Amino acid sequence: MTQRFSFELTATDGRARTGVISTPRGEIRTPAFMPVGTAGTVKAMLPENVRATGADILLGNTYHLMLRPTAERVARLGGLHRFMNWDRPILTDSGGFQVMSLADLRKLSEEGVTFRSHIDGSKHHLSPERSMEIQRLLGSDIVMAFDECPALPATEEAVAQSMRLSMRWARRSREAFGDRPGHALFGIMQGGVTRDLREESAAALREIGFEGYAIGGLAVGEGQEAMFGVLDYAPGFLPEDRPRYLMGVGKPDDIVGAVERGVDMMDCVLPSRSGRTGQAWTRRGQVNIKNARHMDDPRPLDEACSCPACRSYSRAYLHHVFRAQEIIASMLLTWHNLHYYQELMQGLRTAIAAGRLGEFVAAFHAARAEGDIEPL
Amino acid sequence: MTQRFSFELTATDGRARTGVISTPRGEIRTPAFMPVGTAGTVKAMLPENVRATGADILLGNTYHLMLRPTAERVARLGGLHRFMNWDRPILTDSGGFQVMSLADLRKLSEEGVTFRSHIDGSKHHLSPERSMEIQRLLGSDIVMAFDECPALPATEEAVAQSMRLSMRWARRSREAFGDRPGHALFGIMQGGVTRDLREESAAALREIGFEGYAIGGLAVGEGQEAMFGVLDYAPGFLPEDRPRYLMGVGKPDDIVGAVERGVDMMDCVLPSRSGRTGQAWTRRGQVNIKNARHMDDPRPLDEACSCPACRSYSRAYLHHVFRAQEIIASMLLTWHNLHYYQELMQGLRTAIAAGRLGEFVAAFHAARAEGDIEPL
Known part of the structure; x- marks a missing residue:
């Protein structure tokens, strides 16, 4: 088994791609769907049965795990893989999206965001540096850069400001991530449904350089037509030779449409929540x-x-x-x-x-x- | 595999016994603990995993299943084994105990009992004849005679009256059960904690004749000491060569004490509810x-x-x-x-x-x- 993180494209058909991501914890066949194991479990499933469905990788949520049982506790217990009995790759999100959607009393600054837990009201802080630390403590194989997601509806100006903040945070995430062979850091493209902003965001991320690139800020209520509209061009702004991850998608027909448009990875709570x-x-x-x-x-x-x-x-x-x-x-x-x-x-x-x-x-x-x- | 129901004692140690019940659906090693699959599922378990724990037989509840999805529907769908994906033996209770503990507005007569469903308030009827019909529709391998359980606390006179009604119902159950090779009907001894009543009940059941004998009316709040007090003599009133089933027991130390006193089968929701x-x-x-x-x-x-x-x-x-x-x-x-x-x-x-x-x-x-x- 490889000791480094790599991605090999094995075939394309139109804009669609298939390939393999190799990690020290196993291969991820792409296009890949990642079941969501929010708080250390894919709800109502034993992990061996999730594997039996054909899943190569799970997603864990930084926001939920930092609140309970806490990243430090998971680290003391041997990391998230051991904690939840899943020895294959795990991707963790950065916490940014859930802070927006779940936490109370958010306070945003250039430095980061403070918020109160939706569980017990306790006060917490996230920043690019803290998000990298938490994801390292959890031991995730694919770490997501810390980003900010503007609440919708938002003006184009607000989306642009938010995207540029996320790009500055992406650079700080890259610096804080450090040198971790076998682990990957993915940058997250933002920019809403505005082509110029998506292009600007992609250029900023490519300039920093990541092992993979996510398309964020979609599947947040804009509708399939608008999402496919962005996917008609956005994947093309990203490097050919790196995996492209569309976050939070989706229904089966969303998935098919995204794969047709060149997406390699997706995650969604839909199959388990449904x-x-x-x-x-x-x-x-x-x-x-x-x-x-x-x-x-x-x-x-x-x-x-x-x-x-x-x-x-x-x-x-x-x-x-x-x-x-x-x-x-x-x-x-x-x-x-x-x-x-x-x-x-x-x-x-x-x-x-x-x-x-x-x-x-x-x-x-x-x-x-x-x-x-x-x-x- | 045998086509008939039989019980073979293979060893004894003091009053404790071990043996095998043979049925067309498989063997039941005794002493046996039967997990409870109330409404067609052992809660939170897949049936193949219940089997993997070592269970030879499950218990299903007539009361719950007659209300939802109904015995007639289960029969149309091929019987309870097929419905719930468990091909080994199933014992069903008669509904009498749950009518007492769960149903609303019970009305008891010599003929039977009418009550309202705890789910939707609909009106239902149970009698020895209807209980036998329901258990036949479900397709259970071990059918329990329909009995009445007096609400506690009760006077000795009330316990005696109730026991004698249950013995008349036991005879009607035997007659209604008919000739069903490969299936067994168990009578249920009642009589509370009064030795004479237990002896009278056992004699009445032996006179009718059953494939097995249950000890009912215990584990209903009398405490372990009182229960063991009854178990010190009650199993001895029953035929040596038929299985003895202690209903609704219990905690691990209850089980050990019951086995020491000559009990062959038990059931309890405790391990799954806990x-x-x-x-x-x-x-x-x-x-x-x-x-x-x-x-x-x-x-x-x-x-x-x-x-x-x-x-x-x-x-x-x-x-x-x-x-x-x-x-x-x-x-x-x-x-x-x-x-x-x-x-x-x-x-x-x-x-x-x-x-x-x-x-x-x-x-x-x-x-x-x-x-x-x-x-x-």
Whole structure:
């Protein structure tokens, strides 16, 4: 196994790419979907079962982990991999996005941000330097630069100011990250939906130099059309030979559209969160297992799916345990959704390698257009 | 595999017994502990993992299943085994106990009992005949006779009246059960803590004749001393050559004491319920994982335990995920508790077979007397 972090592109099809990220903790096949293990667990899943769905890498959240159990405690306990029993690569975000979306009483300055915990109201501080320290204590393999995300809606001027602050923070992140062989630091492009700002941000990041580049500030309510609009040009501003990570995306059709536009990595809570709210994702679209139409249905969610939920249980059972608020409903639906997402990624990788992405995408949309199987 | 239900005693040690119940769906090694899968799931566990802990048989609850998803629906879907993905033996209770403890507005007559659902207030009826029908629709391997449990505290006269009603219902249950090769009907001894009533009840049941005999009306708040007092004589009133099932028991030391007194089968929600409330059972007693002493503890719950929670996670992790209300806390602690219970049963079976139960029980109590490992 390699002792350094590297990325090899093995095939392209149009703007879409497939390849392999190598790390000392294992390979990440791209395009990759990263399940989210917010607070040291992918909710309702054992890590060996997350791996069994085909996940090569998990995402952990700096904001949640710094508050509880704290980065220092995780470090004393041997790091996040050991703590949560996942020995493959972990990417941690920088905390910037969650501070914006979850914390109370934020106070922003050039230096960083102070805020109060949403758990107990305690006061905390994040800066590029502290975020790098926390992510080092957690032991993450892919570290994200600390950035600021403006609350939407925002004027173009506010987006520009915020992006330039994030670029100054990106440089401080790079300096604070230091020399850590086998670990990677990714910069995060900002600039909202404004092409000039995206280009300026990308240029600033390339000037600093990172092992990978994220596209931030999307999937925050702008809608798929606006997001794809940015993805039509933004990946092209980034170096060809480094992985491109679209943060917080998304629904299956968002993922397919992003991969078509040259994205290599994504993460989203959607498959696991949906599992806990009774939503399943299949080749034929979304299934609401709460719906009474499933009450007597002996068929699996998707007869072509090989996940445990589809292999061994009827829609009627899944409906029953969801309605009865049984934990197994979250366990089985989350497993199914993560399995479906990873199967989709494998399909995309195979199609790109074969130069048949167009056919794959057409079949993907055709199956969804059919909709769910007819009620019995 | 056998096509009939049978019980073979293979060894005894004092009053304790070990043996095998054979059914068309597999063998049940006794003494057996049956995890409770109330509404079609052992909470927070996948059935294959319940099996991996060593469970030979599960218990399902007639009361819960008749209300939701209904016995008729389960039958249309192929029976409870298929519905919940458990192909080994299932014992169902008769519904009598839960009607007493959970339902609203009960109305009792010689014929049976009407009540309102605790879920939606809908009106339902149970009688010996309807309970037999429901348990047949569910497809359970071991069917329990329909009985009445008096609310405690009760006068001896009330306990006697209730027991005699249950004995008349036991006869009606036997008649309604019919001829079902491979399936068993168990009668339930009642009579509270009064020896004469227990003897009268046992005689009535033996006169009717059952494939097995349960001891009901214990573990309902009378305390361990009173329960053991009854178990000092009650099993002796029952036929030697049929399994004896103590309903709703219990804590590990209750189980050991019951096995010493000649009990072959038990069930209890305790290991799974405790798992969801942060209580773990180990060789050294009870561990409250919520306690702050575990916050920095890198050691497993029990270093000698081979369950996934102990093999791969620290007390600090279990503490963290419990405090963060993560589903994995319920999953891992339930798994550990069920594993511990089954390991205890295997220890009891092996000790009885070797004629060394006394030593085993002494070591069991000695380890518990030591208490949990010292904090770091």
